Amino acid sequence: KTAYEISLGLVGSEMCIRDSVKAANENKPLVVDFSVLEKFSWEMAETLLNDPDFFLDIAQEASEQIELPSSVKIRFFNLPELTNIRDLRASHIKKFICVEGVVKKASEIRPEIEEIIWECPQCGDRISKPREGTYIGRPSSCECGNRKGFIEVDRKLVDTRWIVVEEPFELTEGDRPSQITVLLKEDLVSPEGRRMTDPGNRLKITGILRDVPKGKIYSAKLDFFIEANYVEPTETEWHAIEITKEDEELIKKLAKDKKIYDYLVDSLAPSLYGLREIKESIILQLFGGVPRSLSDGTYIRGDIHILLIGDPSSGKSQLLKLVPEIVPRGRYVSGKGVTGAGLTATVTRDEQFMGGWVLEAGALVLANKGLLSVDEFEKMSQEDQVAMHEALEQGTISIAKASIVATLPAKTSVLAGGNPKFSRFDPYLPIAKQITIPETLLSRFDLKFALRDQPHVETDKLVVDHMLKTREDENFEGAKPKLDPKFIRKYIAYAREHCKPKLTEEAGKILKNFYIKMRKKAQSGGAIPITLRQFEALIRLAEASAKIQLQDKVRKEDAQRAIRLMKYSLHQLGFDPETGEIDIDRTEGGVSSSERSRIRIILDIINELSQKRKEILIEDIRKRAKEEGIEDVDEVIEKLKAQGLLFEPSPGYVQKV
Numbered sequence: 001k002t003a004y005e006i007s008l009g010l011v012g013s014e015m016c017i018r019d020s021v022k023a024a025n026e027n028k029p030l031v032v033d034f035s036v037l038e039k040f041s042w043e044m045a046e047t048l049l050n051d052p053d054f055f056l057d058i059a060q061e062a063s064e065q066i067e068l069p070s071s072v073k074i075r076f077f078n079l080p081e082l083t084n085i086r087d088l089r090a091s092h093i094k095k096f097i098c099v100e101g102v103v104k105k106a107s108e109i110r111p112e113i114e115e116i117i118w119e120c121p122q123c124g125d126r127i128s129k130p131r132e133g134t135y136i137g138r139p140s141s142c143e144c145g146n147r148k149g150f151i152e153v154d155r156k157l158v159d160t161r162w163i164v165v166e167e168p169f170e171l172t173e174g175d176r177p178s179q180i181t182v183l184l185k186e187d188l189v190s191p192e193g194r195r196m197t198d199p200g201n202r203l204k205i206t207g208i209l210r211d212v213p214k215g216k217i218y219s220a221k222l223d224f225f226i227e228a229n230y231v232e233p234t235e236t237e238w239h240a241i242e243i244t245k246e247d248e249e250l251i252k253k254l255a256k257d258k259k260i261y262d263y264l265v266d267s268l269a270p271s272l273y274g275l276r277e278i279k280e281s282i283i284l285q286l287f288g289g290v291p292r293s294l295s296d297g298t299y300i301r302g303d304i305h306i307l308l309i310g311d312p313s314s315g316k317s318q319l320l321k322l323v324p325e326i327v328p329r330g331r332y333v334s335g336k337g338v339t340g341a342g343l344t345a346t347v348t349r350d351e352q353f354m355g356g357w358v359l360e361a362g363a364l365v366l367a368n369k370g371l372l373s374v375d376e377f378e379k380m381s382q383e384d385q386v387a388m389h390e391a392l393e394q395g396t397i398s399i400a401k402a403s404i405v406a407t408l409p410a411k412t413s414v415l416a417g418g419n420p421k422f423s424r425f426d427p428y429l430p431i432a433k434q435i436t437i438p439e440t441l442l443s444r445f446d447l448k449f450a451l452r453d454q455p456h457v458e459t460d461k462l463v464v465d466h467m468l469k470t471r472e473d474e475n476f477e478g479a480k481p482k483l484d485p486k487f488i489r490k491y492i493a494y495a496r497e498h499c500k501p502k503l504t505e506e507a508g509k510i511l512k513n514f515y516i517k518m519r520k521k522a523q524s525g526g527a528i529p530i531t532l533r534q535f536e537a538l539i540r541l542a543e544a545s546a547k548i549q550l551q552d553k554v555r556k557e558d559a560q561r562a563i564r565l566m567k568y569s570l571h572q573l574g575f576d577p578e579t580g581e582i583d584i585d586r587t588e589g590g591v592s593s594s595e596r597s598r599i600r601i602i603l604d605i606i607n608e609l610s611q612k613r614k615e616i617l618i619e620d621i622r623k624r625a626k627e628e629g630i631e632d633v634d635e636v637i638e639k640l641k642a643q644g645l646l647f648e649p650s651p652g653y654v655q656k657v
Contacts, residue, residue: 021069029073029187030063031230034080048076052096052208056229073186075230079206085167086178088209088224098206099226100234101165103199104179105348105360109161109189117154122146126153135212160185163197165205181225182207188231196233199361200329200368206230241328241493250487251494255550261561264548267481267488269322272315273466274459277568281306281447282323284565285413286371286492287547289540290500291395301395301411304540305444307377308417309435310451316417320373323415326485327492329370333363344387345408347401357404364391364410371413378418378435385441388414392444416445446537447569494550501546503539507559511538514563530570538562601628602636606646606656615653 023030038045048055059074079098088097113136118127120142127139127150141147161184167177182205184197197203207228214221243251254260265279284304291302310316324330333343344362363372374380391397395411418435442448483491515538518530541562546554605624609616618637625633637654640646646654 023072024069027070029075031075031077034076034078037076038080049079049096051094052229053094055096075206077204077206077230077232082204084178085165085180088180092209093211093224095209096206096229097209097226098204099165099180100202100204101167101180102202102366103197104164104166105358106163106197106199107161107358109159109194111157112160112185113155114158115156116152118150119153120144120146121149121151158185159189161189161194161197165203168202181223183210183225183227184231185228188228193231196231199359200366202234204232204234241490243490243494247487247490248494251491252550254483254491255548260548261545263482264488267483267485268326269315269319270481271470272318273463275315275319275451277565278308278319278449278451280561281449281541281565281569282319282415283548284541284544285415286323286327287495287544288413289543291411299394300536301393302540302543303395303411303413304446304537304544305392305414306416307442307445307448308415308451309420309448310417311453312419314451314453316451317375320375320415320417324367324371324373326488327371328489329367330373331363331367331370332373332375334375343384344391344397344410345399345406347399347404359399359404359406359408361408362397364388364412364414365397365408367412368409369411371415374414374416376418377416378421378437382436382438385438389441389444392441414445443531443533446534446540447565448572449569450572495547499547499550499552501543501551501554501558503542503554506556507542507554510556510559511535511542511563514538534566534570538566541565598630598632599636599639601625601630602633603640603645606654610656615649615655618652618654621654 019030034045034048037048044055056074063072063074076096079096081098083092083097083099085099085101088099113131115128115130116136118129118139119125120127123142123144123146125142125144127142129136129139139150142150163182163184164179165182166179184193187193188197205226205228207226207230210225210227211222212225214223254263257263261280261283264283265276268279268283281304285306288304289302292300294300308316308319321332324332342362343364345365346360346362347357348360349357377385391410391412392414395409397408397410399406399408418437420435515530515535538559539562542554542558545558545561551558602621602625605621605628606616609620609624618634621637622633625631630636637646641648641654645657647657649655
């Protein structure tokens with residue numbers, strides 16, 4: 001049989017005709033599983049892999065012999081072998097291959113010339129000149145011998161989009177991820193195709209590897225690009241996760257069980273002993289609150305952000321590494337290697353494929369509707385931390401660079417971890433003095449925890465026993481997740497899709513009473529223990545708690561769970577040992593209440609001494625402050641100088657501004 005007859009046999013089979021008619025009616029391509037082609041004819045399957053241009057031409061020609069409402073494109077998926085982007089070589093050129101990767105940047109959809117029809121001015125013959133790679137040339141000569149004056153009479157245009165695909169995180173092995181440019185055209189750039197190929201999506205792409213000269217047409221240096229035949233997402237978003245009827249029944253059954261919270265906590269990093277409140281908070285973060293757009297246009301986020309500050313060897317990095325694996329579009333980045341552009345977005349120039357300036361998405365955009373883990377958070381530069389402000393509160397990234405002005409979606413939950421400046425956490429120092437994170441950014445984290453490594457014989461014994469059992473016995477029950485991570489992913493997807501719990505009057509009253517009671521302590525001029533930002537966080541945590549049990553209303557127990565976790569967080573970082581009270585300024589990096597009172601006393605001393613002479617001896621201030629019971633005078637003076645209230649006219653003296 002000829003190749004054409006075999007193709008006609010495949011396309012003309014009853015199953016293929018039925019699918020072709022359906023595809024033509026819906027104006028979609030005919031998608032063929034490669035394994036079906038292989039069963040039908042292994043020779044044709046080999047031809048597709050080794051000479052795809054020839055095969056696709058005859059398959060297309062054969063499909064046109066069938067009476068259909070409109071012509072259909074033939075696309076193939078499920079190739080037997082996946083090729084790593086870094087392994088592409090000259091031997092792969094003009095072969096049919098399959099690669100997997102994450103879309104790093106994408107161009108706009110624009111028309112490109114596929115073919116130009118030229119007319120010879122002498123004999124009137126028409127010459128078709130198809131595109132070769134990214135170039136299209138004029139005919140060199142006509143059959144009549146004419147070599148000049150060819151007139152362009154027609155052209156075939158096609159909608160195209162260029163994307164750059166980067167190797168997935170798990171394949172990079174510590175190197176820079178390899179990239180390849182991909183050309184998408186025709187139905188692959190439909191509205192659905194565009195959404196699928198936006199930056200951040202993980203795709204499996206089948207197509208023909210083409211070579212193109214680097215720079216000049218006759219350059220000896222070549223570059224690769226893939227002319228895509230079929231594109232399928234491999235990492236689906238929450239709403240696209242497949243949940244079977246059996247899964248749904250099990251989810252509903254578990255949701256009714258009061259122990260579901262314990263099951264979920266025991267399934268998150270069970271090899272790490274303890275940290276139950278922190279694990280519970282992360283579970284609530286995965287489920288998330290309910291985002292709301294108010295009638296006046298105000299957007300209230302549903303994403304929960306958590307910050308972990310901890311001593312070395314407290315298990316932070318393990319948690320930060322594990323959590324993104326549970327969620328779709330989860331990403332992990334580490335502090336020193338992160339820049340503002342790498343987190344938010346940047347603009348790069350690519351003349352060869354993209355035709356100018358192109359927007360390149362950063363980690364927060366790539367993890368949109370997912371979760372971003374940022375390890376070594378305090379090692380990021382101040383400018384890069386500032387770039388996160390908008391994303392953490394509004395859920396967007398605004399960029400105005402080169403000729404591009406855009407707002408990108410970044411509805412991302414952030415789980416950040418960092419180490420204190422002095423290697424170990426000091427409960428007597430406010431958090432701002434221990435980590436280099438701006439106060440404005442600190443306040444955007446709903447919950448902040450300190451993972452402290454405190455010697456305690458009984459606890460240390462339990463931790464070591466747990467570690468030894470996990471190493472000695474592979475089947476140790478205590479180190480096995482109670483629920484499979486894949487099932488947890490389905491559970492979260494189902495809850496996010498089907499549950500939008502509303503705050504009840506009863507739950508609202510509990511949260512309100514807690515907030516008012518905490519604030520009442522500061523009425524007489526004491527430390528402020530809680531602000532409206534924490535109140536909003538309480539609502540989000542209570543909504544996430546209700547989602548876990550698939551409730552449509554936030555109940556009393558959900559509000560109590562949110563309060564318990566908030567108290568735990570506030571007590572860890574907001575407790576002021578000097579006053580014995582919780583002070584929100586200690587957790588958010590402001591000036592604590594006890595420090596404010598020290599500043600006030602020293603200012604009064606300076607005011608009193610400045611009435612006698614303008615220049616005040618620092619030693620006199622120290623003596624007077626010691627009488628008032630204040631020791632760290634120099635620190636307060638430095639702070640006042642930094643604020644512009646004092647200056648040093650000569651060594652050892654200060655003067656009021």
